[in-house]
Amino acid sequence: MVRYIVLLDQTQQGIAKISDTISRADAFSKAAQKAGVSIKSQYWTSGSHDGVLVLEGPDEQVVSALLLKLGSEGNVRTHALRAFDRTEMEGILSKSR
Numbered sequence: 684m685v686r687y688i689v690l691l692d693q694t695q696q697g698i699a700k701i702s703d704t705i706s707r708a709d710a711f712s713k714a715a716q717k718a719g720v721s722i723k724s725q726y727w728t729s730g731s732h733d734g735v736l737v738l739e740g741p742d743e744q745v746v747s748a749l750l751l752k753l754g755s756e757g758n759v760r761t762h763a764l765r766a767f768d769r770t771e772m773e774g775i776l777s778k779s780r
Contacts, residue, residue: 684739684740684741685739685740685741685742685743685746685765686723686737686738686739686765686766686767686768687736687737687738687739687740687746687763687764687765687766688735688736688737688763688764688766689735689736689737689738689750689761689762689763689764690732690734690735690761690762690764691732691733691734691735691736691759691760691761691762692732692733692759692760692761692762693733693734693758693759694757694758694759694760696757696758697733697757697758697759700758704727707756707758708725711753712725714749714752714753715738715749718740718745718748718749719740719741719745720738720739720740720741720745720746720749721738721739721740722736722737722738723737723738723739724736724737725737732762733759734759737766743765746763747763750763
């Protein structure tokens, strides 16, 4: 499984229909589950970004396709960050020596 932290920014369209944000999140959760992606946590935030997701999926392609679909709906822009746990980071570092 691959892990991502996804930063979300509302578009003009998303802000104009902000009252739908909960129902859009529910629809995304269903699409994610159908794609085999688990949403570990989801937050609406204030500051530089409007939201944060923590996702786990079977591979990069599945997660990327899901985020492309989300972005194509026009309500948010996504910034995906591949996240590595300690064990994964230890493996990466061992290969860099």
